[in-house]
Each structure stands twice: as structure tokens, then as C-alpha cells.
Amino acid sequence: MYKLLLCWRYLRTRWIALASVISVTLGVATMIVVNAVMAGFAHEMQTRIHGILSDIVFESHSLSGFQDPKWHMEEIRRAAGDSVAGMTPTVAVPAMLNFQVRGQWVTRQVMFIGIDESTHAQASDFDRYLQHPENRRQLSFSLREGGYDTVDSQSDGPGPTRPALEGAGWPHRRMRVARERLWRERQEQQQGAGADESKPIRPVDQQVDAVLAATAPAGPASAEDTDAQSSDGQARETGDASAADKPPGQSGVAARQDPFRAARPDEGRTMDPAREQFTGIVPGIGLASFRDNTGVDRFLVLPGDDVKITFPTAGTPPKAVSDTFTIVDFYESKMSEYDSNFVFVPIVALQRMRGMVDPQTGVPSVNSIQIKLRDGADLEEVRNRLRKAFPAELYAISTWRDKQGPLLSAVDMEMAVLNILLFMIIAVAGFGILAIFFMIVVEKTRDIGILKSLGAGAPGIAGIFLGYGLFLGLVGAGAGLALGLAITWNINSIRTVVEWLTGQRVFDPSIYYFFKIPTIVHPATIAWIIAGAVAIAVAASVLPALRAARLHPVEALRHD
Amino acid sequence: MTDKAAPGPLLSVHGIRKNYRSGGGILEVLRGINFQLESGGFVAIVGQSGSGKSTLLHLMGLLDAPDEGEVWLGGERVDNVSATRRDRLRNTAIGMVFQAYHLLPELTALENVLAPLMVRHGIAAWLRTRGEAHDQARRLLDRFGLGQRLRHKPRQLSGGEMQRVAIARALVTQPRVLLADEPTGNLDEASGAGILDAICELNRRDGLSIVLVTHDTAIAGRADRIVRLAAGRVELV
Numbered sequence A: 001m002y003k004l005l006l007c008w009r010y011l012r013t014r015w016i017a018l019a020s021v022i023s024v025t026l027g028v029a030t031m032i033v034v035n036a037v038m039a040g041f042a043h044e045m046q047t048r049i050h051g052i053l054s055d056i057v058f059e060s061h062s063l064s065g066f067q068d069p070k071w072h073m074e075e076i077r078r079a080a081g082d083s084v085a086g087m088t089p090t091v092a093v094p095a096m097l098n099f100q101v102r103g104q105w106v107t108r109q110v111m112f113i114g115i116d117e118s119t120h121a122q123a124s125d126f127d128r129y130l131q132h133p134e135n136r137r138q139l140s141f142s143l144r145e146g147g148y149d150t151v152d153s154q155s156d157g158p159g160p161t162r163p164a165l166e167g168a169g170w171p172h173r174r175m176r177v178a179r180e181r182l183w184r185e186r187q188e189q190q191q192g193a194g195a196d197e198s199k200p201i202r203p204v205d206q207q208v209d210a211v212l213a214a215t216a217p218a219g220p221a222s223a224e225d226t227d228a229q230s231s232d233g234q235a236r237e238t239g240d241a242s243a244a245d246k247p248p249g250q251s252g253v254a255a256r257q258d259p260f261r262a263a264r265p266d267e268g269r270t271m272d273p274a275r276e277q278f279t280g281i282v283p284g285i286g287l288a289s290f291r292d293n294t295g296v297d298r299f300l301v302l303p304g305d306d307v308k309i310t311f312p313t314a315g316t317p318p319k320a321v322s323d324t325f326t327i328v329d330f331y332e333s334k335m336s337e338y339d340s341n342f343v344f345v346p347i348v349a350l351q352r353m354r355g356m357v358d359p360q361t362g363v364p365s366v367n368s369i370q371i372k373l374r375d376g377a378d379l380e381e382v383r384n385r386l387r388k389a390f391p392a393e394l395y396a397i398s399t400w401r402d403k404q405g406p407l408l409s410a411v412d413m414e415m416a417v418l419n420i421l422l423f424m425i426i427a428v429a430g431f432g433i434l435a436i437f438f439m440i441v442v443e444k445t446r447d448i449g450i451l452k453s454l455g456a457g458a459p460g461i462a463g464i465f466l467g468y469g470l471f472l473g474l475v476g477a478g479a480g481l482a483l484g485l486a487i488t489w490n491i492n493s494i495r496t497v498v499e500w501l502t503g504q505r506v507f508d509p510s511i512y513y514f515f516k517i518p519t520i521v522h523p524a525t526i527a528w529i530i531a532g533a534v535a536i537a538v539a540a541s542v543l544p545a546l547r548a549a550r551l552h553p554v555e556a557l558r559h560d
Numbered sequence B: 001m002t003d004k005a006a007p008g009p010l011l012s013v014h015g016i017r018k019n020y021r022s023g024g025g026i027l028e029v030l031r032g033i034n035f036q037l038e039s040g041g042f043v044a045i046v047g048q049s050g051s052g053k054s055t056l057l058h059l060m061g062l063l064d065a066p067d068e069g070e071v072w073l074g075g076e077r078v079d080n081v082s083a084t085r086r087d088r089l090r091n092t093a094i095g096m097v098f099q100a101y102h103l104l105p106e107l108t109a110l111e112n113v114l115a116p117l118m119v120r121h122g123i124a125a126w127l128r129t130r131g132e133a134h135d136q137a138r139r140l141l142d143r144f145g146l147g148q149r150l151r152h153k154p155r156q157l158s159g160g161e162m163q164r165v166a167i168a169r170a171l172v173t174q175p176r177v178l179l180a181d182e183p184t185g186n187l188d189e190a191s192g193a194g195i196l197d198a199i200c201e202l203n204r205r206d207g208l209s210i211v212l213v214t215h216d217t218a219i220a221g222r223a224d225r226i227v228r229l230a231a232g233r234v235e236l237v
Helices: A002-013 A015-052 A069-083 A133-137 A170-195 A204-215 A223-227 A233-241 A250-257 A347-354 A379-389 A405-443 A445-453 A458-489 A491-502 A523-550 A553-558 B053-060 B083-092 B109-120 B123-143 B159-171 B189-206
Strands: A056-060 A084-101 A104-115 A279-283 A289-291 A297-299 A306-312 A320-327 A342-346 A368-373 A395-399 B011-022 B025-037 B042-047 B068-073 B094-097 B177-181 B209-214 B225-230 B233-236
Touching (some): A002 A458, A002 B109, A069 A084, A084 A347, A104 A306, A279 A306, A320 A347, A342 A347, A379 A395, A405 A458, A405 A523, A445 A458, A445 A553, A458 A523, B011 B053, B053 B209, B083 B094, B083 B109, B094 B159, B109 B123, B109 B159, B159 B189, B177 B189, B189 B209
Parallel strands (some): A104 A342, A279 A320, B177 B209
Antiparallel strands (some): A056 A368, A056 A395, A084 A104, A084 A306, A084 A368, A279 A342, A289 A297, B011 B068
């Protein structure tokens, strides 16, 4: 009984011991916060990776792919049984994306992915990441008549604004085409004016109004209708010259390159870019935009603009071919690796352009089949079954975890190392407790002698100090728990305050594509941290407790 | 408060030798002491500083073990018993009072008196016997005139008051023998006389067996018997 009483009295009267507890508190709090944030990041990353990759990816080693995806899908269903919830074929090839910004060609290395609009949503969360609400419901590679989100649909707070997307879609396309025509017209007039100065030049506003009036009311033509036409040289040339907003002079250059255009206004014009589009594509948002320091996304190209993509054909050896495409939406998974690398296109169009359709039988080829499993299905088990059913020399079959294995294990490793390092902080606190306890034992030597003279045994005396260590550990861990949870739950407000105080961006959403620092508190992790901290505090008091227990009563009583 | 039923001497030591290592050599503090205390007796041990009287008291109080010789308490040889048994005997059979009071500074006067009972009991037993223990401790403190100072910490008490708390603490376990080591040594004359009166009264009225160590022959004169130690030997009984 005296042990409890004395522990309590020592706890209340020895403030120096409480000072050593502060380091336990800080260590525990830091561990809780870091673990919560890292778990949040890891979870967010896994959801994103998993949202983009389907559960299992069935691929060919060859870029030319394998023939007859339908047969393959039936075989997969036979091998995997009831676990398959959905499948979709894809074709992925490395490619180069080119577009013109203010007269300069911008080139990006991309992964060009053909997807099946009707089945792709069954296999991944692809649709969720599009910028047009209609596309999120049902993806279409036809350009929309406006209505793109100007605020990020995935953020729950006031995310970055995207004013540029306000007029994207057909209005942007018509405006751009009108502007280009206007410039051409002006250029021609200026050239003509040199010869005949009496001809008046119309004011710019009037010209724009006239062009808009001529084009706006008409409905856009279907995108699919133009797919075949997109291989037409003339139509491509139009798209080529009209990549982006152009300052004076640039389109003039284009016009000069084609000095006969005025002479043959209707020749070869199989499509009108103001009413028709090329094959639709959905590039990752990171390819076309950047976030400025006010948090507003600026776009280099918009839905409605045309871009050129160069990619290899399926022949041996592959040859590079180029074609023009119209951007119809943007894809934003918030994984910058994907958002700045992927360009999606209808699989049928890509198969045709690459020559992946057998000219005799009409059977297409694909590079991979994305497989979505039912909830609760065992990923690895299904993968192994598929590996058994298909020869490994021809097909690579992997789960989404396998695909991102190095990244996921790097995150796990990082977390483990960080936890070890942080635990060192608590271990240092343990040495602090050890030192302070030795001091207290020396200070209390006479009291220990008194207790022994009253009949207290060695275990009892040791118990006082072990109990005291336990108390300190509990107090420190408890305070650390409260502090850690308080910081975790308010981490975004704290971030704002820190950013305001220092003027530095602590957490830059344009790097992480999160608007808030994600946190997940796992009770089991907290339990481990607290148990560890308390164990260290008790362990640190073992040596002083033994020393106290071994004191000779007579010498202890004589101690001053 | 004494064990009148025990036959023979209550406390006896036979041929006690005790050496201490000091510096390079060995210091012989006790060189074959024989001594006994009858039940209800009051013996004063006198001698000059360094004569070994405190060491003898510590050996009788089981705070230390002799190098040679035997210690008997109530018919049981106690110098070679286990540590647990020794702790138990210290707690139940022996009450000790020291020159420097040796109260626990973190505890109040009442808690100090209760301390030996707390040491004896575990939490459950303590909660069961708490009321009784408190009554007993209060009665003892009342008897020594400290009824109003129960909640005071030792630093708020005078030397005489502290020593009276220490005596109350020694008595709360109802020991067979009270060992007092210069109980008046740190006190002024008046307080010292009060303490001495209290100790004598415990022997005369309650029949408590007492061993009192002092260097003051006047104080020793209050005892039934005086043992004089010199250079580690009993010089005069």
C-alpha cells in the first residue's frame, strides 16, 4: 500500500521527473501524428493506384498484343471462376503527344491507352476522375457542349478553381476556329490591301461576331463520324494549324505556308473544325495544366483543342505514325505519375490506326485485359490460377499490388524506418528517466533506509520505483496520446497557421494533388506506441529500482 | 504491549562480533558481546562515540547481521533467517526510534504513523483494516499530545513533536521491544525530558521492553539496568 501512496506523493512533489516525461509525451505525440499522416498518405495512394489499375492485369509481353480478346476473356472467366466481376480489353503503347501553345510545339512522352468506353468503367474507377459530370456518368469520346467542372469535383473543401474550363468544349472550339479564320482573313486582307488600299478592313469585333453568328447555332457533328476522315490529309492539316490560341503573326505563318488556300476555299474540306472533331482523347490533366501559386489551375490546352500524337504501329518492325486528335475531357486521378503520363483514346480507333485488326477475319488484337474481381475475392489466389492457365512466355499476369510492388514496399519500408527512428526518441526519454531516477534514489536514500527499518522488503522498495516509472510512462503516454490526436485531427488548421506564420508552403497541393493532409488513426498502432512508451519508462526504472532495493538499511539511514 | 508468555529473555545476543572495512584495514566494532533483555525490562546502553552501541542496536533491530554470534528474539534465532522473515520481524516485533527522527518527509504525521501498517498490508488488506488503523494511530498521536497536528508534514513540526510522531510510529505495530537510539540527542533539554518521560512511562505503565542507547549517563539512570560498552566490549553491567 505504501508503494502506491509514495508513488503518488513522489509524482506530485518531484517536478523534475515530470520534465523527463515531456520527452515521452513528445515522442508519443510525434509517433501518433507521423503514423496517422503516413497511413493517410499510404491509404490515399493505394486507393488511387487501385482506382487506376484494375485488380488483375493480364498483358502480353509484345507491343503487338494478342489476338481475339473475346476468346481470352472467356478463358479467363473459365479459369478464374466466379471471382471475376468485370473485364475490359485495353491497348497501351508508348507515344508522343504534341500540341502547340502560342506558336510553340510542346512535346510530351505519354502512354497512349485505348479503352473500351462501354466496359472500362466495370474494371476500374476511371470514370470517377473525369472533369465533365456527364462523362463521369457515362464516358463518351464526343466533345461536350460546355459544362466542365470549374471546381475540382474530388475535393470536399474549396479546391483550386479552374476558370479556364468554363468555356471549354464546343464553345471553345468554335471560338478558336473563328479566331483562326479571322486571322487568316485579316492576313489576306492585309496582303490584298498592299495592292488595293481603298478596300476597308472590318473592325475585329464585327468580324468575330460575324463568324460566331455563322457557326454557333449549328449542332456539332458526331465524333465517330469523323474518325475515318481524320486520316484525311487535308483535315489533319487544319487541325495541325489550329492547336491553340495564337498571337498575331503565328497563324499568318500558317497561312503563308499555304499560299493557295484563298484560291481554293472549298477544296478538300471534308470536315469543318467548328462543327466536327477528330477522334476524341482524354489526356491526364498533368499533361495539359499546371497549378499557379494562387492555387488556380492554368491550362495549356483545353477540351476542344486538337493535338497530334505519334505512336508505333503493330507491324514488325513497328513504324511511327501520327494522327490528330481532339481533347474531349481531362483525367485526374491525383497520382501525378499517371496524370502526367496517360492519354486515353477509344480502343477501336487505336486498333485501326495501329493495324491491330486482322484484315481477313476482322478479329482485333489487344495488349492487355483488365480484370475486376468481386469484393472479397482473393487477389493472389485468382492471379495464381490464371498464371497456371496461361503460358508465362506469352502473358504477364499481375495484381495491382504486383504492378506497384516496389512503390508500396518502399512506403512500408519508409514507415518502418521512420517508426524505428521515432522510437529512438522515446528510448532517449527512457535514458532521461533512468538518470533522473538514479538521482531520486540518491536523494531518497535515507527514506529507503527508513522504509527498510519499518519492515519494507527489497521487492517492495523496488516496487516503489517501478511503479513510479509506470506512473510516469502512463502520464507521458497519456499526454502524448491527447497531444498526438489533437494535432492529427487539426493538422490542416495547423498547416494553415504554420503557412501563415512562416510564409512558406508546408504542404503544396500541386505536388501531392491532395487538398488536405490525409490522416488515418489506427487504434492498434496507437496501442503499440503507448505500450512501447510505457514499457520503456518501466524498463528505464528497473536499474534505479534494483539499486534502491539493494541499499543497506544501516548505510541508507546514515546517508545525509 | 509485551509478550509476557515467552519464557527466558525476550531479546538476547551471544558472542556478537561485527567488523567494518574502513580504508585499507578492518575496523572491529563489536568484539564478542553478550547481552540480554528480559521481557518488560528497560536497559540503557551507554558508551562513548564509536564504542559500538548503535551498531549493537542495529544488530538487535535486524537492520544488520553480525559476522559472528547469535541474536535471539522471543526464543527464535533471528540472525540467520531469510530476508523476508527478517523484514517481517522488523515490521511486527520491533519498534525503532532514531536520534534524527527519520520521518518520511512526503507524508503527514498521521501517515507516518500509519506507514508500518501500510508496509505490512497489501492494498486489499489495507482497505479492509484502514479504519481500525486510523483509530489506533490517532489514539497514539493523541496520547503524545499531537491530536491537532495529524495533517502536518514533518517540516511543519518541532523536533520534540517529530520524535513523538516517531515513537507513535514505533508503537503502532504493538512491538515486543522498543529500540531507541539516542532519542533525545537532537532535542533541547525540555523536549528531551518530555520524550524521556514518555519512554519511561511506556515501560512502567505498559510494560514495554525497551533498549535505550545514549551517551548521557543521566538519561541512562532512568533505566532498570545499564550496560556500558567500551571498544566493542561490554565493560560494565
